[in-house]
Amino acid sequence: xxxxLPRKRFYRARAHSNPLSDSHFPVPICPSDVDFASHYxxxxxxxxxxxxxxxxxxxxxxxxxxxxxxxxxxxxxxLRDKVTEYVKDRIHGLRATNPGHYTNISVVRTxxxxxxxxxxxxxxxxxxxxxxxxxxxxxxxHRRRVISLHLLDEYAYVMQLGAIIYTVTDVExxxxxxxxxxxxxxxxxxxxxxxxxxxxxxxxxxxATEEGQKVARNGGQTFMAIYRxxxxxxx
Amino acid sequence: xxxxxxxxxxxxxxxxxxxxxxxIAVHPTESSVVVAVGSELRVFDxxxxxxxxxxxxxxxxxxxxxxxxxxxxxxxxxxxSAGDDKIIKIWKTxxxxxxxxxxxxxxxxxxxxxxxxxxxTFADKFGVVWIVSLKEDRDTKAVPILGHYCSIITSMKFSPxxxxxxxxxxxxxxxxxxxxxxxxxGAHEIQxxxxxxxxxxxxxxxxxxxxxxxxLLLSGGGDLTVRLWDxxxxxxxxxxxxxxxxxxxxxxxxxxxxxxxxxxICASSDGSLIAIAVQSFNGVMLLSxxxxxxxxSFVKNVSMEKSYIPTSLALVSSKERLWxxxxxxxxxxxxxxxxxxxxxxxxxxxxFLRKDPLDSCSRDSALLEDSExxxxxxxxxxxxxxxxxxxxxxxxxxxxxxxxxxxQNMMIKKQYSVERRELRKRNRxxxxxxx
Numbered sequence: 320x321x322x323x324l325p326r327k328r329f330y331r332a333r334a335h336s337n338p339l340s341d342s343h344f345p346v347p348i349c350p351s352d353v354d355f356a357s358h359y360x361x362x363x364x365x366x367x368x369x370x371x372x373x374x375x376x377x378x379x380x381x382x383x384x385x386x387x388x389x390x391x392x393x394x395x396x397x398l399r400d401k402v403t404e405y406v407k408d409r410i411h412g413l414r415a416t417n418p419g420h421y422t423n424i425s426v427v428r429t430x431x432x433x434x435x436x437x438x439x440x441x442x443x444x445x446x447x448x449x450x451x452x453x454x455x456x457x458x459x460x461h462r463r464r465v466i467s468l469h470l471l472d473e474y475a476y477v478m479q480l481g482a483i484i485y486t487v488t489d490v491e492x493x494x495x496x497x498x499x500x501x502x503x504x505x506x507x508x509x510x511x512x513x514x515x516x517x518x519x520x521x522x523x524x525x526x527a528t529e530e531g532q533k534v535a536r537n538g539g540q541t542f543m544a545i546y547r548x549x550x551x552x553x554x
Numbered sequence: 555x556x557x558x559x560x561x562x563x564x565x566x567x568x569x570x571x572x573x574x575x576x577x578i579a580v581h582p583t584e585s586s587v588v589v590a591v592g593s594e595l596r597v598f599d600x601x602x603x604x605x606x607x608x609x610x611x612x613x614x615x616x617x618x619x620x621x622x623x624x625x626x627x628x629x630x631x632x633x634x635s636a637g638d639d640k641i642i643k644i645w646k647t648x649x650x651x652x653x654x655x656x657x658x659x660x661x662x663x664x665x666x667x668x669x670x671x672x673x674x675t676f677a678d679k680f681g682v683v684w685i686v687s688l689k690e691d692r693d694t695k696a697v698p699i700l701g702h703y704c705s706i707i708t709s710m711k712f713s714p715x716x717x718x719x720x721x722x723x724x725x726x727x728x729x730x731x732x733x734x735x736x737x738x739x740g741a742h743e744i745q746x747x748x749x750x751x752x753x754x755x756x757x758x759x760x761x762x763x764x765x766x767x768x769x770l771l772l773s774g775g776g777d778l779t780v781r782l783w784d785x786x787x788x789x790x791x792x793x794x795x796x797x798x799x800x801x802x803x804x805x806x807x808x809x810x811x812x813x814x815x816x817x818x819i820c821a822s823s824d825g826s827l828i829a830i831a832v833q834s835f836n837g838v839m840l841l842s843x844x845x846x847x848x849x850x851s852f853v854k855n856v857s858m859e860k861s862y863i864p865t866s867l868a869l870v871s872s873k874e875r876l877w878x879x880x881x882x883x884x885x886x887x888x889x890x891x892x893x894x895x896x897x898x899x900x901x902x903x904x905x906f907l908r909k910d911p912l913d914s915c916s917r918d919s920a921l922l923e924d925s926e927x928x929x930x931x932x933x934x935x936x937x938x939x940x941x942x943x944x945x946x947x948x949x950x951x952x953x954x955x956x957x958x959x960x961x962q963n964m965m966i967k968k969q970y971s972v973e974r975r976e977l978r979k980r981n982r983x984x985x986x987x988x989x
Contacts, residue, residue, distance in 0.1 A: 339704050341967045343975075348726065349749035432703050433725060436747040441788070462680065462704065468740070469682070469701030472731075476744040505742055551732075551743045 324412040327377065330405035335453055336398045338432045338463050344400075346429065350440045358425035359392060368392045368439070371477075372448040373431045374465060376529060378406035380448060381424040382413065383527035387519060388423070391445075395426040396438075403428035432465055439477040446520070447474055447484045449497070451530035454490040466497045468504060475506040478548040483510060486544045487524045489534040494542025507546040515545055572963060573956035574620030574638070575817075575865035576881030576899045582630040584870045586647060587929075589937040590621040591897045592883030595635055597650055598933045605936035606650045614655030615641060620883045623676070627667035628712075632688075634674050636662035642676050642696075644688070656686050656696055664707050669716030673737055675699070677707035683721060685737050699741040700731055706964060709758040713785070714769055714823070718745055720785065722755035724965055728773055730785045746788030753777040754965040757818050761825035763845050770845060774816030774830055776965060780841060782850050794841060794850040800832050815961065820869040820876070827906065827917065829876050831864045833958060838864060838878060838904060840919065856904055856919055861950040864902070865957055874906040874917070875928075879937070882953040900943040900950060901934065903927055 347353045355366045370388070372380050375395025384393055397403045406426040413421040429438070452465045461467075466486060474484060484507065486497045501507045515521055525531035525541055534541055576591040585601040595617065597606040610616065619638035626633050626647070636642040642656040642665060660678035667674050674686045681702035687694055705723040712719055712733065719741060722728045728748035731741045753776030762769035771785040778800060782792040800814050818831040825843030828850070832839060837857040843850045858864075864878035881899030906917040924944070927933060934941055943950075970978065 341969075343969060348752060349747075433705070436727070437749060441744075441746065467701075468742075469698070470703060472700060472742045472744055473703075475742065476747075505739070 324416070325405055325408035327405065330401045332399045332401040338398065338430055338465075342430050342433065344428055346434050347437050350436075350438055350443075353427075353438055355392070355394075355425075358394070358427075360422045362422070363392060366392050367443065368394045369444060370394070370446040370448070371396060371431075371439070371444055372450070373435075374398070374449065374452055375406060375426060376451070377402060378409055378424075378426065379528040379531075380450060380523060381406070381426070382409070382421070383523045384520070385421050385424045387523075391423060393424045394438075395424070396429050396431045397426060398428070398430050400428060432463075432470060435473050435477055441476055442479040444478050445482045447478060447482070448524075449484070449486045450524055450528050451488055451534075452486075452493070454488065454493040456492070461496075464493070464496065466500050468500050471500060471504045471507065475504070475548055480548055480550055482548045483518075484546050484548070485520065485524055486546075487531070487541055489530070489539050489541050491540070491542055494544065498542075498544040501544050501546040505552055506548060506550075508549045510545045510547050518545075521545065572960035573882040573953070574622055574960070575957045576879050576883070576897075577621065577624050577866040578868045578877050578879035578901070579624045579626055579633070580868040580870050580877050581626055581647060582628065582870070582872070584873045584875070584928075585630070586650075587868075587877060587933070587937065588624060588633065588635075589879050589881075589899055589901065590624050590635060590637075591881045591899050592620055593617040593637075593639065594897065595621065595624075596937050596939075598929055598936045599650075600929050600933070603929065603932065605932065608645055608650045608652065610643070610652035610655070612652060612655070614643070614652055615639075617641065617643065622661070622663055623665040625665050625667055627671045628669055629671060632667055632671055632674075634665045634667055634676075636665045636676050638662075642674065642686070644674055644686075654686070654688065658684065658696065664710040664721075666710045666712055666719070668733070668737075669712050669714070675710060675719065677702075677710055677721065679706060681705045681707055681723060683707065683710065683719075683741075687738055697738055697740075699737060700729075702727065702729065708754065708756050708965075711758045711760060713771075714760050714762050718785065720758050720760070720771060722758050722773060722775075724754045724967075726751045726753060726755060726775075728755055728758065728771070728783070728785075730771075730788065746785060748773065748781075748783040748785060748788050748790065750781055750783075750790040750793065751775045751777055751779070753815070756816060756965070757830075759819045759821040759828070761821050761823060761843055761845065764824060768845060770825070770843075770848070772819060772821055772825070772828065772843065772850070774819045776815040778814045778816060778832070780816060780819065780828070780830060780850055782843060782848060791848040792850050794852065796830075796832065796839065796852065799839060799852050799855065800835055815965070817961065818864070818867045820867045822869060822871040827869070827871075829867050829869055829904075831867055831878070833961065834863060834954070836860055836862050838867065838876065854919075856921060858902060858921065859944065859947075861947045861954065862900060862902065863950075863954045863957075865953075874908070876904040876906070878902050878904070880950060880953065882956050896939040898939050898943055898946055898949055899937065900946075901927070901937050 370393040622637035633645040644654040664677040684696040705725040709722040730745040732743040755775040771783040821828040828841040840853040
């Protein structure tokens with residue numbers, strides 16, 4: 320019964336993973352080296368991924384986005400091996416139980432802080448998600464945060480003009496950090512309140528993710544920063 | 555027992571005072587030559603035919619640990635040196651006086667001076683590139699402008715037109731970043747990534763056509779290839795694999811598990827002459843780049859004596875001379891120091907003679923004997939530390955081994971077996987405290 324959905328308790332994993340350690344999993348040399356065709360069924364010939372959920376965790380957002388954007392290819396990126404396996408099995412299970420659906424989502428195990436440019440061409444992505452990332456409270460560990468001024472350079476590189484970056488956290492300190500990184504980056508501009516309120520994706524940031532549901536259950540606060548990729552203001 | 559073994563090999567890796575290879579840099583018009591070995595900067599003024607001691611009238615600290623990076627500005631007026639002592643010193647080359655000493659928070663792995671000589675950039679061991687403006691007052695601090703995510707930056711070069719800065723790292727990447735007019739605000743716009751190397755990238759060199767309309771980038775790395783890139787688009791134009799050329803060398807003894815890596819590259823600006831140094835290869839490989847056909851081809855090997863494996867190269871296009879140096883610092887034994895405890899290096903020069911003045915690609919190369927070296931004995935005495943460096947074969951063999959080991963330790967990704975990973979997890983410190 321491979322069609323059955325996987326159960327989380329068989330995929331127990333650590334809550335954290337060190338993004339600084341040398342990777343021992345295979346890493347594609349360049350974007351054309353990534354075999355995206357094996358991730359999506361053949362109806363997507365020469366697949367081009369447009370959305371990336373960085374640190375997708377157990378894949379709640381992927382599953383929620385899939386029916387909303389049936390023609391858009393979405394990839395989840397996760398560093399923890401077992402969690403990636405869970406998401407893979409979850410997607411396979413969903414595809415088997417709902418034929419024709421959930422064909423546009425998939426997951427790769429990778430360290431996105433090191434290898435984003437190995438997966439995507441320049442200006443390929445139209446949405447990037449960073450939901451409930453590891454807060455790394457200690458100052459000496461701030462360089463392990465997935466949003467930083469320098470890493471935003473790389474995210475800006477793979478995002479097309481007008482593409483949206485979504486960040487959300489339940490940790491106020493991290494929320495402030497992510498907001499200030501995006502605010503101080505010349506290639507990003509805050510998305511206006513009007514656009515946020517009409518964006519169907521925004522609601523999913525909290526309701527669709529396991530972490531978001533946990534926060535909602537506990538009546539916690541969330542801190543969002545949603546920014547748009549803009550051209551360089553130089554010249 | 556197994557655990558003991560692992561602990562041992564780990565503590566060996568943890569040794570931070572790795573041997574640093576000796577470096578050489580030559581003024582663009584060959585008016586002076588600098589060899590950096592350990593914390594020493596050895597300068598010889600070829601125009602004045604005399605040894606020079608760099609001075610710091612401002613009273614800044616001198617280098618106190620291995621110098622890891624040196625660079626002349628393209629006009630030759632400035633020179634920058636930096637390394638493990640976390641200071642960057644910027645020198646005026648007419649007087650060899652230090653005009654600025656900049657503090658870094660971390661050890662420095664690469665240094666470069668912008669084409670307009672207004673900025674000095676340096677890369678620290680966390681992969682962050684910092685910039686210092688030379689325009690403003692003496693006290694301006696370095697500010698970070700870009701970062702390779704916690705990867706060692708091995709080479710950093712400005713494009714000939716000054717519009718881009720190229721950085722290469724241990725994670726197989728070359729990043730081309732737009733160098734903005736107000737660079738102090740950071741360089742956030744990435745022009746391209748040049749991806750294709752299948753191991754660490756060790757060195758970069760820009761080449762361009764004479765009218766500067768078409769610039770290309772050369773890179774060498776741990777996969778024993780030299781690659782040619784259109785750096786504007788990031789596309790790989792040509793890969794020159796050198797495994798055969800390096801393997802056929804009779805003179806070189808290839809040890810088992812020996813990683814053959816391109817360690818250094820330099821190229822004439824038109825690309826017609828490319829020289830590379832290869833790990834464990836006693837000599838220099840010459841290549842040639844055809845900018846129109848976008849190809850790189852092997853020309854020939856210039857072999858040197860068995861123990862001479864150059865650690866650094868510098869090409870002076872205008873004089874058709876390639877300067878090479880070999881040596882290392884931080885050796886555990888005193889192998890490479892003579893009685894005065896001075897670090898030994900050896901300098902060798904290859905001179906290129908054009909066969910046909912109209913054909914820039916055909917050249918004869920000649921390895922200069924010590925008696926033929928420009929600057930003669932005085933230069934050798936200053937740069938090598940002694941005259942009979944050639945006789946110290948054992949010392950140089952030790953240096954070659956040390957440089958090889960330190961390169962391995964720094965550049966090669968640690969690969970642990972599944973069992974070892976499990977063992978490491980079991981021995982995690984946080985777990986130990988609990989139990």
